[in-house]
Amino acid sequence: MIEYDRFVLDNGLRVLVHQDHSTPMAVVNIMYDVGARDENPEKTGFAHLFEHLMFGGSIHIPDYDEPLQRAGGENNAYTTNDLTNYYCQLPTENIETAFWLESDRMLSLAFGEKSLSVQKKVVCEEFKEHYLNKPYGDVWHKMRELAYKVHPYRWMTIGKELSHVENANIDDVKAFFWKHYRPVNAILVVAGAVKPDDIKRLAEKWFGDIPMGEKYHRHLPVEPKQTEARRAEVYAKVPVDAFIKTWHMDARLEKGYYVADLITEILGGGASSRLYESLVKEKQLFSALDVHHWGSTDKGLLAIEGRLVNGITLEAAEQAVEEELAKIQSITVSENELQKVKNKTESMIAFEDMSVMNRAASLATYELLGDAQLMNTELGKYQEITVGDIQQYCKEIFRSNNSNTLFYHAQK
Amino acid sequence: MPDRKNAPQIIDAVDMHIALKPYESYTLDNGVEVYAFNGGEEEVLMVELVFFAGNWYEEKNIVAATTNFMLKNGTKKKNAFALNEHFEFYGAYLNRHCYNETATITLHCLNKHLSELLPVTAEIITDSVFPEQELGIYKQNQKQRLEINLKKCDFIANRLIDEYIYGFHHPYGRYTSTLDYEALQREELEAFYKQYYTHGKCIIFTAGKLPADIVPQLNKAFGHLPFQQNNLSDKQFNPAPAELLKYNILNDPDGVQGAIRIAQPFPNRHHPDFSKMQVLNNIFGGYFGSRLMSNIREDKGYTYGIHSHLQNHIHTSALVVSTEAGRDVCEATVAEVYKEMAILRTEPVEEEELALVRNYMIGSLIGDLDGPFHIIARWKNYILNGVTDEYFYKSIDIVKNISAEELRELARKYLNPEQFYELLVV
Numbered sequence: 001m002i003e004y005d006r007f008v009l010d011n012g013l014r015v016l017v018h019q020d021h022s023t024p025m026a027v028v029n030i031m032y033d034v035g036a037r038d039e040n041p042e043k044t045g046f047a048h049l050f051e052h053l054m055f056g057g058s059i060h061i062p063d064y065d066e067p068l069q070r071a072g073g074e075n076n077a078y079t080t081n082d083l084t085n086y087y088c089q090l091p092t093e094n095i096e097t098a099f100w101l102e103s104d105r106m107l108s109l110a111f112g113e114k115s116l117s118v119q120k121k122v123v124c125e126e127f128k129e130h131y132l133n134k135p136y137g138d139v140w141h142k143m144r145e146l147a148y149k150v151h152p153y154r155w156m157t158i159g160k161e162l163s164h165v166e167n168a169n170i171d172d173v174k175a176f177f178w179k180h181y182r183p184v185n186a187i188l189v190v191a192g193a194v195k196p197d198d199i200k201r202l203a204e205k206w207f208g209d210i211p212m213g214e215k216y217h218r219h220l221p222v223e224p225k226q227t228e229a230r231r232a233e234v235y236a237k238v239p240v241d242a243f244i245k246t247w248h249m250d251a252r253l254e255k256g257y258y259v260a261d262l263i264t265e266i267l268g269g270g271a272s273s274r275l276y277e278s279l280v281k282e283k284q285l286f287s288a289l290d291v292h293h294w295g296s297t298d299k300g301l302l303a304i305e306g307r308l309v310n311g312i313t314l315e316a317a318e319q320a321v322e323e324e325l326a327k328i329q330s331i332t333v334s335e336n337e338l339q340k341v342k343n344k345t346e347s348m349i350a351f352e353d354m355s356v357m358n359r360a361a362s363l364a365t366y367e368l369l370g371d372a373q374l375m376n377t378e379l380g381k382y383q384e385i386t387v388g389d390i391q392q393y394c395k396e397i398f399r400s401n402n403s404n405t406l407f408y409h410a411q412k
Numbered sequence: 413m414p415d416r417k418n419a420p421q422i423i424d425a426v427d428m429h430i431a432l433k434p435y436e437s438y439t440l441d442n443g444v445e446v447y448a449f450n451g452g453e454e455e456v457l458m459v460e461l462v463f464f465a466g467n468w469y470e471e472k473n474i475v476a477a478t479t480n481f482m483l484k485n486g487t488k489k490k491n492a493f494a495l496n497e498h499f500e501f502y503g504a505y506l507n508r509h510c511y512n513e514t515a516t517i518t519l520h521c522l523n524k525h526l527s528e529l530l531p532v533t534a535e536i537i538t539d540s541v542f543p544e545q546e547l548g549i550y551k552q553n554q555k556q557r558l559e560i561n562l563k564k565c566d567f568i569a570n571r572l573i574d575e576y577i578y579g580f581h582h583p584y585g586r587y588t589s590t591l592d593y594e595a596l597q598r599e600e601l602e603a604f605y606k607q608y609y610t611h612g613k614c615i616i617f618t619a620g621k622l623p624a625d626i627v628p629q630l631n632k633a634f635g636h637l638p639f640q641q642n643n644l645s646d647k648q649f650n651p652a653p654a655e656l657l658k659y660n661i662l663n664d665p666d667g668v669q670g671a672i673r674i675a676q677p678f679p680n681r682h683h684p685d686f687s688k689m690q691v692l693n694n695i696f697g698g699y700f701g702s703r704l705m706s707n708i709r710e711d712k713g714y715t716y717g718i719h720s721h722l723q724n725h726i727h728t729s730a731l732v733v734s735t736e737a738g739r740d741v742c743e744a745t746v747a748e749v750y751k752e753m754a755i756l757r758t759e760p761v762e763e764e765e766l767a768l769v770r771n772y773m774i775g776s777l778i779g780d781l782d783g784p785f786h787i788i789a790r791w792k793n794y795i796l797n798g799v800t801d802e803y804f805y806k807s808i809d810i811v812k813n814i815s816a817e818e819l820r821e822l823a824r825k826y827l828n829p830e831q832f833y834e835l836l837v838v
Contacts, residue, residue, distance in 0.1 A: 072775020094422045097422055287552065
């Protein structure tokens with residue numbers, strides 16, 4: 001049970017306080033309700049570029065990192081298609097430094113041209129390092145475009161293309177900040193050896209006078225239900241063929257999400273999973289195989305991807321995958337197998353919750369989803385799932401009309 | 413409105429109380445040493461068995477790593493699937509890793525399942541059978557993975573720079589080819605396994621919210637296994653650094669980035685300069701606010717990241733600068749690295765920057781000691797490197813007190829371009 005106090009400042013900033021008196025370090029985590037899905041299709045990659053700019057100086061403080069490091073702290077941030085999260089950890093005695101820094105950059109950035117021009121280059125190098133200069137680096141770029149026609153999940157967080165990042169200008173930066181980085185669109189979580197009253201006082205002091213801003217209401221285009229199997233082929237200079245297939249699944253808070261999570265584990269979680277045993281070990285079709293799903297807020301994808309053993313055709317690999325999927329639809333999984341993936345889920349949650357930093361980020365994520373208390377009720381939702389649920393949801397999602405298949409050919 | 417222009421008062425991290433909490437130690441019936449740290453709120457724990465079974469001890473390339481990997485691939489009683497199924501059913505993680513000197517088997521699990529998991533962990537140490545078919549699958553898949561990695565400039569660069577520093581015949585400088593995988597024989601693995609696992613030297617580390625009977629449980633599972641704690645050969649290797657210092661390798665004609673490595677040999681942590689160098693390294697390229705990051709990423713935007721570090725080896729070490737930079741700015745990046753070295757050799761670090769680095773290093777040390785797993789990891793590193801908590805407190809003392817002049821002298825000794833290997837892989 002993760003306990004926390006929650007209050008809301010007059011400007012709409014939601015504040016959660018989680019006490020853990022066993023640690024000398026405090027965590028200050030701020031999550032903003034904006035991700036790559038909120039971008040203009042012509043200016044993709046912007047939410048992530050913006051995350052870099054948040055370290056380029058705020059209205060009263062030229063440099064974010066330096067004072068934090070001086071206070072013995074460390075920080076980082078990440079952007080997903082759904083949200084942007086900033087977190088720092090520092091000795092509890094110096095927690096006010098984090099309030100000072102975070103509130104100033106929520107008040108206003110400095111909007112320096114230099115920071116923008118440098119960070120555009122840095123992000124372009126990040127783009128190259130992770131997506132261009134790596135074999136198979138563009139797989140998800142292609143898959144997203146195949147599976148989504150209107151919803152903004154059709155592009156990656158890093159952006160659709162380098163030029164979108166290169167063309168960002170300071171007016172875009174300002175508009176984005178004033179639209180999304182307002183107290184009313186943010187969640188502050190403080191965790192560690194802290195007292196809620198002290199945090200309330202600090203939150204009022206540092207964040208209380210920041211104008212509320214306008215609540216951002218998301219009106220994203222809804223992806224129409226897919227009605228035909230989609231396929232694409234890619235040829236690239238890679239050593240071996242790769243296979244990737246995805247299916248649309250439920251959104252984060254829908255029941256199907258939890259079922260899909262367990263299905264993912266049954267099919268591909270670990271060396272005793274079905275696909276690993278059958279396709280890697282027994283039939284030796286894949287040299288590497290991974291089953292996963294996005295965990296996204298809106299309806300996301302469940303994916304099976306792998307690299308083929310030399311001499312195996314993509315068609316044969318796909319057929320073997322389909323046979324496994326047919327099996328899980330026609331023969332109910334055993335209670336034992338279901339219990340295994342529930343045990344794994346329980347254990348995963350326990351290990352994740354060991355770190356104060358993870359607890360803080362999870363609280364923020366659940367608060368953003370609608371209710372921080374979800375953090376304590378998640379496991380129960382998994383426990384309720386039956387073998388019948390698994391079978392039924394497999395039938396629902398693993399339909400050909402709901403699938404997207406990408407054959408990634410090694411160009412000889 | 414609060415005073416936003418001036419930073420709130422802070423307590424310098426260097427003035428904070430910092431202590432490395434002690435471990436408890438036990439000896440099992442067969443002489444195996446157990447180092448335990450009890451702490452944490454969640455009902456979880458880890459048990460790590462460390463064997464002196466790294467590639468230091470192999471007679472043939474990749475035998476140590478393969479033996480370690482194959483430990484989960486079948487015992488006399490259970491095939492690979494049944495073994496994995498057993499650990500996964502209880503939501504446990506059984507990981508294994510092979511390093512240079514050591515190789516490990518690590519169990520993470522919920523406390524309530526420990527007694528189901530320890531006996532099977534022991535079975536892996538005494539009864540592994542290395543099935544031919546599993547080895548065949550492993551070879552095939554590893555070869556493919558290697559072929560893919562060989563397309564990556566950073567992977568190539570990491571292999572080559574170690575070879576330049578230590579020589580290919582040194583365990584730290586050796587790497588694998590697809591032919592090495594093909595040459596592997598089942599019998600070699602079995603022999604290595606018997607000598608270095610079943611009858612090898614073992615040390616156990618455990619941490620978490622430990623049950624009261626943890627030592628009896630460990631003794632029951634591992635205390636009667638036929639380890640031979642003094643069976644270790646005293647193999648020595650002398651590094652044979654390459655003569656040529658500069659290398660340009662073309663790996664991918666269409667690549668958009670180059671991988672840069674700039675490195676030189678450095679003594680291990682028993683050398684008096686090691687802890688001092690940690691401070692200089694931090695300033696140079698060891699954290700986000702370092703000179704290299706500030707200049708080459710935050711000012712010039714040549715790279716997503718550039719770092720320097722001292723390798724964590726037991727016998728001997730190296731100082732390595734590494735980055736991936738835009739292909740057209742690789743040369744400029746290398747030039748800037750040398751410029752930063754020159755500045756550190758000529759200009760003393762200003763007190764403001766030095767104070768920041770001192771606080772940052774102590775702060776991250778406090779953060780690193782957070783939780784039982786982190787604490788035992790530090791102890792493990794100390795014990796395997798043959799140092800005690802005296803090293804911990806001495807290092808802290810150096811972080812707190814090293815002077816700008818000492819750092820400049822250190823830079824003059826260790827940051828000279830002509831002493832560095834320089835490698836660019838594009």
